[in-house]
Amino acid sequence: MTEQPEPVVRRGRPEDHDDVVALDIRAxxxxxxxxxxxxxxxxxxxxVPAEQHFMAWLDGQLVGYIRMGHPTPLxxxxxxxxxxxxxVDPATRGRGIGAMLVRAALDDxxxxxxxxxxxxxxxxxxxxxxxxxxxxxxxxxxxxxxxLIDGEYVDDLMMARFVRTRTGPG
Ligand SMILES: CC(C)(COP(=O)(O)OP(=O)(O)OC[C@H]1O[C@@H](n2cnc3c(N)ncnc32)[C@H](O)[C@@H]1OP(=O)(O)O)[C@@H](O)C(=O)NCCC(=O)NCCS
Numbered sequence: 616m617t618e619q620p621e622p623v624v625r626r627g628r629p630e631d632h633d634d635v636v637a638l639d640i641r642a643x644x645x646x647x648x649x650x651x652x653x654x655x656x657x658x659x660x661x662x663v664p665a666e667q668h669f670m671a672w673l674d675g676q677l678v679g680y681i682r683m684g685h686p687t688p689l690x691x692x693x694x695x696x697x698x699x700x701x702x703v704d705p706a707t708r709g710r711g712i713g714a715m716l717v718r719a720a721l722d723d724x725x726x727x728x729x730x731x732x733x734x735x736x737x738x739x740x741x742x743x744x745x746x747x748x749x750x751x752x753x754x755x756x757x758x759x760x761x762x763l764i765d766g767e768y769v770d771d772l773m774m775a776r777f778v779r780t781r782t783g784p785g
Contacts, residue, residue: 620674622712624719627660627668627680634677635659635670642702646739646769649762663699669719671703671712679703681716683723686733696724698734701743713743717750725778732778737762738770751776 627635636659663684671679682700686692698720703712724732734752736743756773763769 622671622673622678622707622710622715624669624671624715627665627670629660629665631665631668631670631677632659635668635680638677638680638704639700639702641704645764647737647743649737649764649769649771669716669723671716673707673712676704678707679712679716681720683720694728694730696720696727696729696732698732701734713746714750717746721750721776721778729778731775733773733775736772736774738772739764744772744774747774 639659663682667683669681669683670677680700680702681698683696684699686695686697698717701713701716703716721732732752733755734747736747752774753776754772755775758771758773760768761771
């Protein structure tokens with residue numbers, strides 16, 4: 616019996632650039648991303664450096680990434696990490712790679728002493744919402760009719776979870 620290769624998750628590197636651009640183009644559609652892909656705005660790592668990504672590799676191919684940042688540069692907001700992008704290759708979905716990437720991000724947030732991880736997800740993206748709920752995220756805000764996609768208004772959800780599932784210090 617031949618064994619299925621296992622995905623491997625590692626931190627992003629500048630040399631991943633062309634692979635991640637190609638993946639980003641394959642992965643997003645209007646109902647999962649409100650704008651043209653990050654790619655269209657220049658170098659993929661301009662705004663968020665390569666090291667703030669985790670990359671999933673399967674059999675020598677880049678099959679997923681997660682991008683982490685802070686919602687604002689304010690010191691008073693520095694305890695919050697934000698998932699600013701998550702994508703898995705359409706050909707390898709449903710194998711737990713998305714969950715692995717979110718887990719890698721949560722573990723990293725915990726190692727860095729973060730208190731909370733937040734994200735935004737479109738109301739028209741139930742697959743991603745289910746994944747985030749499964750990983751412990753809850754809706755903390757609902758932006759009604761935030762985007763206009765193909766002539767239809769689409770809501771945006773703000774989701775978050777605490778790094779350790781408690782709300783107070785100690
Ligand atoms: C959301 C996304 C990252 C999930 O990646 P993934 O590797 O398929 O995630 P998982 O395998 O961990 O979970 C996917 C879910 O779809 C189910 N699924 C099963 N087969 C599937 C398939 N062939 N294709 C897609 N999903 C499938 C899984 O069982 C799982 O369901 P559950 O959440 O009810 O348990 C991926 O669908 C994607 O890249 N979507 C486009 C970009 C996007 O929406 N990004 C998030 C923006 S906020």
